[in-house]
Amino acid sequence: MGNVVLVTGVARQLGGRFVRRIQRDPDVDRVIGVDAVVPEHPLGGAEFLRADIRHPAIARVLAETGADTVVHMDVNGTPLGSRGGRSSTSVYGSAPRDPAVFTENTPPKSLPSGGFAKDTVEVEGYVRGFARRRPDVAVCVLRFANVLGPCADSPLAEYFALPVLPTVLGYDPRLQFVHEDDAIDVLRIAAAAPRRGTLNSGTFNIAGDGVLLLSQVSRRLGRPTLPLFLPTVTWAGTVLRSLGITDFSPEQIRMLTHGRVVETTQMRETLGFHPRYTTAETFEEFARSRGPGLLPPESLARTVDRLAGVLSARRAPSQ
Template identity: 65%
Template sequence: MAGSTVLVTGVARHLGSRVARALVRAPGVRRVIGVDVEPPPDGLGDAEFVRADLRRPGIAATVAAAGADTVVHLNVNATPLGSAGPRVRSAVKEANVIGTMQLLAACTRTPSVQRLVVKSTTSVYGSAARDPALYSEDMPARVLPSGGYARDAVEVEEYVRGFARRRPDVSVCVLRLANVLGPAADSPLARYFALPVLPTVLGFDPRLQFVHEDDAVDVLRAVALRPRRGVPATSADGTFNIAGDGVLLLSQAARRLGRPMLPLPLPAVTASGQAARTVGATDFSPEQIRLLTHGRVVDTTRMREVLGFAPQYTTAETLADYSAARGRGLLGRSWGIGWSDVRGWIRG
């Protein structure tokens, strides 16, 4: 990929700006262009910044002028830039879905584009009571997400598959990231774990998986630099689950964070979540409540055997690094109380 030109969307956010800076330092990359509606607060290093709104048809001119052969689409997110809340949900959906449609249309009309990398999420599998123990990439959701970020991601992936049919000459890779955590992660789950007390659903202790923000940057960088179609190595084409090894129960995560849990009936958790979203404390969306009820675990065999990527951090190590950066909660690790402890006492 000598002399490669890479266009990265969503660089106003921490993950996007980190990916752009990582790519600009990569051997064989001649130029990196970061695109977003706002400049990144952390800067882009030697990468260029272009202010552009993916929702507007003008993005086609931006892509064409860049002459990019690789496009890394990171502008699919659960919350808008700045504050979150139900009043801005329509703006988030427009940025995710309409923005992706406009970008794909631009890539379709730009002959120089030879590789497309899209950040998606394991939320596309939903969270339901009868979910399988492990979701592989070819398994459909038992209960299709009905709204929110998860539904946006489902629609985005549908449009990406349509693009792949229209441009079979372009290598396309979709990375379904598990919940991203780390010292600077700003995901809905990171905001939830930062609460002084964690509301949980009474009677449920879901299994959770995390991916460290460093590993998210590394896999996006690695896939963007893989050879394109027409050359022997094409293992980066397709859809891949990305997550650290291992699983944690929510109660285990709470104890390791030193956060007390407050088990509540599901209607009370829903009401408290709506209140938290109203004041902007966290994006306690219905899909997140379902995750904190039923959990979600994905199979990462293809990530290792086909993509050839092995995360540096396990799920437990990811949570530990997040905790070290954010600080301990109200309870010490040696005497933190979780729902599994309460169940043990009740059973005697």
């Protein structure tokens, strides 16, 4: 029998795109998509099975399909309304005492207490336990930075779509992004590597080169920021969630306060993946797909630079 690939989370845009792409791999004979809800987008020639991966019956699905490769893209296994498709680098958390750069072996200073990040930590724990029990099975864990692009559908993309971006007063966090096309490509490489004998197991950070400050992001979007004290931002996030505007969760607020940057040497040297898009190029494509903001980016940048110059001049005599 040829290679049979089973993919979870196919009702989400990224999962659907991966299913359509993996079918073009000449080594793949059969693709099965699994999700708790029926996808609204096409899956090409892939088979679809409606199943909840949290239910023990998923073991029977794996046995009956004869899948030899499983690509798990639905970390929390809940319906689309949960908005769960966020960065798995969230396992590192975001805290004031964090290192400048996280490697795959860096323990988080503060473990996530809830939300998607906590789910991801727990899933990785299950995966590590499975890998210890089954050394004959290659297990590859990809920790993605925030995935963005023209088709991005995530709470962070919704935040960037707000006409004015609420930020935490006194903080300008560093952010990393990975383009959705690069996410598809690295998933394909990771799924094929064990079969081709080029990789056994491992955990890899996945992100585009470079970083962007939140202030740079707002200028490139042409959207002004609204600096608020942290308790006010937290209150605003609760209001936005209750109104269904965006999932401005506590973990996202922490990330937009302290930022998060990961090392990607293992991605390049061991996994052999080199992203086509940098962090800045990824965000440029995303911003272009969203159209102009309230203010032209060039005018906003000039205004911010002039304001920074005025503030520096006022501070100079006292220094």
